[in-house]
Amino acid sequence: MKINNKHLGLVTKKFNDFFLVDLKNQENFVNSERFLCKVRKSINFKDQLIYVGDEVVIDNIDLKSKRAVIKSLKKRKNLLIRPSVANISDIYITFSVAEPELNLSQVNRFLISAESMGLEVSLVLTKCDLISDKRRSFLVDKFGKWGYQAITLNLQKSNYFKNFLVELKQKECSIFMGPSGVGKTTLLNMIIPGLQNSTAPVSNKIKRGKNTTRNVELFSISNQSYIVDTPGFNMQPLEVDIRVLQNLYSEIYKQVIDEGIKCKFRNCLHLNDEGCNLNKSFERYSFYKEMIESSKSHYYQNQAD
Ligand SMILES: Nc1nc2c(ncn2[C@@H]2O[C@H](COP(=O)(O)OP(=O)(O)OP(=O)(O)O)[C@@H](O)[C@H]2O)c(=O)[nH]1
Numbered sequence: 001m002k003i004n005n006k007h008l009g010l011v012t013k014k015f016n017d018f019f020l021v022d023l024k025n026q027e028n029f030v031n032s033e034r035f036l037c038k039v040r041k042s043i044n045f046k047d048q049l050i051y052v053g054d055e056v057v058i059d060n061i062d063l064k065s066k067r068a069v070i071k072s073l074k075k076r077k078n079l080l081i082r083p084s085v086a087n088i089s090d091i092y093i094t095f096s097v098a099e100p101e102l103n104l105s106q107v108n109r110f111l112i113s114a115e116s117m118g119l120e121v122s123l124v125l126t127k128c129d130l131i132s133d134k135r136r137s138f139l140v141d142k143f144g145k146w147g148y149q150a151i152t153l154n155l156q157k158s159n160y161f162k163n164f165l166v167e168l169k170q171k172e173c174s175i176f177m178g179p180s181g182v183g184k185t186t187l188l189n190m191i192i193p194g195l196q197n198s199t200a201p202v203s204n205k206i207k208r209g210k211n212t213t214r215n216v217e218l219f220s221i222s223n224q225s226y227i228v229d230t231p232g233f234n235m236q237p238l239e240v241d242i243r244v245l246q247n248l249y250s251e252i253y254k255q256v257i258d259e260g261i262k263c264k265f266r267n268c269l270h271l272n273d274e275g276c277n278l279n280k281s282f283e284r285y286s287f288y289k290e291m292i293e294s295s296k297s298h299y300y301q302n303q304a305d
């Protein structure tokens with residue numbers, strides 16, 4: 001049976017030219033109504049790429065074969081790059097405290113890159129069973145100074161994560177992002193009982209993940225709440241204007257906004273600039289400086305091109 005009236009749908013997975021689309025039923029998207037769709041030929045693919053998380057209008061719905069056609073794309077709120085996902089509300093930067101080892105500079109890159117999207121950003125630390133309580137408190141304290149109240153999780157103790165689950169169910173569409181092997185999919189499998197997506201132990205020798213998850217996929221956790229699992233990336237690309245960078249570090253903007261510090265020059269980058277009044281004794285200052293310096297050289301290179 002085919003129905004021709006248009007329906008709103010949500011793209012949950014993408015492969016080659018096909019999309020899995022959940023049908024929107026009155027207020028909510030419902031997982032059981034999932035259709036395999038292609039994009040109507042008249043839509044110019046180049047101008048209008050469609051991503052996981054996009055809301056689309058589908059028609060030519062075939063209820064028997066569960067096929068339909070994407071007719072148009074709704075205006076999106078935002079688009080993350082690498083991995084490409086649309087309409088995210090909350091970003092959970094996910095790192096393991098061990099196996100793979102925590103790399104602070106990498107954590108910072110992920111955080112700053114996420115902050116540049118202007119979305120709600122949180123930090124999740126997995127595998128806390130592999131470290132002592134003392135070390136855990138030390139890390140919570142450290143990231144607290146960075147401006148993040150880290151959520152610490154432990155596979156062995158599911159009560160740790162009950163509060164986290166309550167939090168996720170209040171968000172519209174959360175995404176787990178972080179390197180391979182930190183336990184993003186393991187977490188998702190705990191959040192959604194019955195889901196058994198593939199996970200794999202980190203390699204023995206180099207203690208790195210094996211890039212087990214290959215696709216971005218969106219999962220429903222309640223009627224109005226979604227989570228996106230992503231493939232692990234080791235580096236997060238940064239395309240942030242150097243003048244904006246200081247607004248993404250809480251240690252800097254707090255000094256500027258709360259304490260009202262003023263540097264001699266209004267566009268001070270807080271490097272070694274004359275008349276700079278920023279208190280630079282915070283852990284992430286060296287990361288900030290490195291980011292400015294490396295993007296500055298890019299910036300000038302691009303100008304010279
Ligand atoms: N000890 C311990 N191991 C964990 C924990 N969470 C996950 N792991 C293990 O870490 C390994 C990697 O987990 P995955 O869920 O595949 O990691 P991922 O982040 O999805 O990795 P990619 O899909 O490659 O990006 C698996 O062997 C998990 O069992 C935890 O809390 N404690």
Ligand SMILES: [Mg+2]
Pocket residue numbers: 184185186198199212213229230231232
């Ligand atoms: Mg995975």
Ligand SMILES: [Zn+2]
Pocket residue numbers: 263268269270271273275276277278
């Ligand atoms: Zn300054």
